[in-house]
Amino acid sequence: MQGPREIYRKLKNYRLSQKIGPVRRIDRVAPVPGRRVVAITFDDGPCAGPARPGPEPLTLSILETLKEAGAKGTFDIIGSTKFKYPDTKGKNGGPYWNGVRYDHYPEFGQDHLGGAVNQPDLVKRIVAEGHQLSNHGFSHAAFGPNKYPYAFRGFLPSFDAVVEDLRALDDFVLSLCGVKMELGRPPHYIDRILGGYDAYDAYRALGYMYLGASFDGGGWQASTGDFQRDVENMVRPLEEALSNDPDCLNGSIIFHKDGYNMSSEAPAPFGLKRQLAVLKAYGYEVVTVSELLKMSQFTDLPPDDPLYPAAEALLRAGYIVTYADNRVRPSKPITVRELNLMSVPAGVPYAAQRNSKLEDASDRGLFQVISQRMAAKGRAGRFSGESKRVDRKDIMEACLDVISNLSINEEECARRKALVLKRSREAGDTGVTRGEAIWLLAATFLGV
Numbered sequence: 001m002q003g004p005r006e007i008y009r010k011l012k013n014y015r016l017s018q019k020i021g022p023v024r025r026i027d028r029v030a031p032v033p034g035r036r037v038v039a040i041t042f043d044d045g046p047c048a049g050p051a052r053p054g055p056e057p058l059t060l061s062i063l064e065t066l067k068e069a070g071a072k073g074t075f076d077i078i079g080s081t082k083f084k085y086p087d088t089k090g091k092n093g094g095p096y097w098n099g100v101r102y103d104h105y106p107e108f109g110q111d112h113l114g115g116a117v118n119q120p121d122l123v124k125r126i127v128a129e130g131h132q133l134s135n136h137g138f139s140h141a142a143f144g145p146n147k148y149p150y151a152f153r154g155f156l157p158s159f160d161a162v163v164e165d166l167r168a169l170d171d172f173v174l175s176l177c178g179v180k181m182e183l184g185r186p187p188h189y190i191d192r193i194l195g196g197y198d199a200y201d202a203y204r205a206l207g208y209m210y211l212g213a214s215f216d217g218g219g220w221q222a223s224t225g226d227f228q229r230d231v232e233n234m235v236r237p238l239e240e241a242l243s244n245d246p247d248c249l250n251g252s253i254i255f256h257k258d259g260y261n262m263s264s265e266a267p268a269p270f271g272l273k274r275q276l277a278v279l280k281a282y283g284y285e286v287v288t289v290s291e292l293l294k295m296s297q298f299t300d301l302p303p304d305d306p307l308y309p310a311a312e313a314l315l316r317a318g319y320i321v322t323y324a325d326n327r328v329r330p331s332k333p334i335t336v337r338e339l340n341l342m343s344v345p346a347g348v349p350y351a352a353q354r355n356s357k358l359e360d361a362s363d364r365g366l367f368q369v370i371s372q373r374m375a376a377k378g379r380a381g382r383f384s385g386e387s388k389r390v391d392r393k394d395i396m397e398a399c400l401d402v403i404s405n406l407s408i409n410e411e412e413c414a415r416r417k418a419l420v421l422k423r424s425r426e427a428g429d430t431g432v433t434r435g436e437a438i439w440l441l442a443a444t445f446l447g448v
């Protein structure tokens with residue numbers, strides 16, 4: 001049966017798979033060969049409130065647990081929710097448990113115990129112990145309206161307001177601990193921003209990747225009334241998944257909570273301890289999201305694939321390589337529009353704010369060279385449609401043209417041209433695929 005949530009999820013995945021841009025959503029990456037590696041993210045902290053039933057501050061108790069296990073985490077922190085009053089507390093166990101109009105962390109009326117601004121020492125400690133920080137929004141206000149389940153929730157009124165909210169936390173963290181954040185996760189994963197924008201547009205303004213997750217570590221749901229059972233409920237799904245397939249979490253991102261659940265209780269640190277023991281028993285290394293990405297960048301292109309070094313080199317040089325869902329789709333035919341976006345030289349800013357309106361990049365990059373060549377040959381009409389497939393001879397000749405105009409020495413020029421011809425010869429009889437385009441662009445722009 002398909003509920004509205006399932007349909008929405010499918011629709012969202014479809015949209016991401018159509019969207020090409022510099023902001024990648026990282027839910028999981030291709031398994032790291034020969035190892036078992038996983039990342040864990042902790043949302044909504046820091047939290048100086050007690051790790052009930054114990055008295056110690058919750059974030060410290062998570063840090064202690066991670067240290068004992070030799071694990072590193074990614075803390076998806078907020079700035080402060082204390083400015084979001086007047087507000088009323090909703091019912092425990094429901095979506096408004098920590099405030100009707102706005103979220104209050106760590107809980108309603110206790111905002112001073114949470115947030116980076118109120119607990120800077122906890123943030124410094126997180127960084128000092130080798131963990132990563134991610135931007136979960138200064139105020140944890142939703143980026144835009146959401147009918148279900150947050151119809152009564154306030155939200156940020158515009159694209160500029162979202163960027164300002166993110167920048168406030170980015171600036172604070174930079175001045176507090178000299179760390180420039182590179183990841184963001186929208187509060188409640190609400191992507192929509194008024195005015196036709198979305199979270200990807202905002203993250204582009206900050207230079208972030210979108211931090212997703214692929215496995216729910218629990219600890220956020222309402223309590224069952226039995227604390228031990230709440231902890232069990234966090235551990236069992238992990239145990240079951242790994243006993244079915246010990247490799248199933250290799251490359252995954254586990255969602256976790258640095259705060260209370262919807263009943264203001266704290267099973268998270270207790271569940272975490274058990275989960276880390278299970279992961280260790282299966283030989284998993286727990287690393288930060290950035291460390292994981294150094295081992296495996298893409299969702300559908302494993303590090304031991306022959307194409308991987310070329311794709312990674314382009315990515316590192318600032319080129320767009322994937323769709324928004326972080327998939328390369330190497331065997332898919334490439335369209336003119338995609339080639340256009342993927343060949344924009346690194347460092348060229350996109351004037352348009354919206355991912356769907358990146359056509360302004362068409363006066364740059366390989367596309368320009370191709371269309372000029374075609375115009376000269378009187379074949380320009382073939383490139384009038386952005387969704388059209390790319391012709392192999394055209395892309396190859398355009399690459400050779402670009403190489404001739406690069407400021408590189410003659411020897412390097414000849415080497416790159418030979419590489420382009422070799423790559424072109426290696427391609428099959430099909431139309432130009434995205435994988436082939438990556439080979440050609442890497443050979444042209446980077447000589448690899």
Ligand SMILES: [Zn+2]
Pocket residue numbers: 043044136140187188
């Ligand atoms: Zn959150």
